[in-house]
Amino acid sequence: MTVSALLFASYADVLGRRSVALELSAGATVADALNEIRALPGGERLPAQPLVAVNLKYARATQVLASGDEMAVIPPVAGG
């Protein structure tokens, strides 16, 4: 299945891109997706447990992903 992952701010900088399409096995979790992202060039600079959102909601690493989900890896927020 395909899950798109969005990258922002400092994370987009270290990976050199703002999104990536991930090919994952059925039943894959957020943690599995993060491992795929970490395997990309620059991905080793992501923190151990970054904040993640799935379909616009903050999600746990154990959440199971579905085909077509939009995942986002969220750097420390700094609004205001």
Added chain:
Amino acid sequence: MRTALVSRPLIPSELLAEVAAPANGAAILFVGSVRELNEGRSVSGIEYDAYGPMAEREMTAIVREAVVAFDTPHIVVEHRVGHLDVGEASVVIAVAHPRRAQAYEASRFVIEQLKRRVPIWKREEYLDGSREWVDPTAGPPVLPAVLPSVHP
């Protein structure tokens, strides 16, 4: 109640007017703006980036929580994205309530939750030409901001 993520300059007085109602005895206007000095470095401007759809969703959720917790529908929030110069407003929160105590508390609640939950990022641009993403979780001194590495 209303929230918006916008790329145009914010006009605080318009938000204040928006929350006005005869029942309200108090109105609080919070304006966050770009300051010229951060962590001892001279700032020339800030670039704000956001995960737009989620930022709108979280801002709406926060204001809904405040509407319930502080019992007033008169809360309006706008956050700006894009490039801002020093002194320009990045966020405006207007709250009106029959009583001042609840108005102050609701305003404080909204800005604190916004800073904690809404996926917005800022990259400071310094007078020396360098620029860095701000990481509020990396207590001072934070410069240069580097991501934790998984390698020793």
